Amino acid sequence: MGYMKYTQFVYLLFAGFFIYDGITKVNDPNNNPWLSFIIAGMAIFMFFFRRRFLKKMSDHNKKQ
Template sequence: MKTFKFFQYAYLVFAVLFLYDAIANWGDSKAYMSLLLGATAVFMFFFKQRFSKKIENKDRK
């Protein structure tokens, strides 16, 4: 179960990397793709976190 928590925070690391890439390539069309991928990574972080809490609560009952 601890590996799932590691992957949750890996999504945040990827979001920061994509944000940096978007800023570095701001004038290019590649920046929009990086912003989209960064937003997706943030969404996946919160989705995985919520899903993990649901599984923990289910196991306790």
């Protein structure tokens, strides 16, 4: 389970990429940036969800 401490940060990398993608699409009138921003929001949500889940599992393992 040691790798799970680091995999949560992959979601932040995805969020950063999709925020960048959304910003570049805002400047182009032919593209729609909202999907990129929605995916970035979901990635940020998943980062905090995985972080909380890992903390719960860690606390659960300490009690046993």
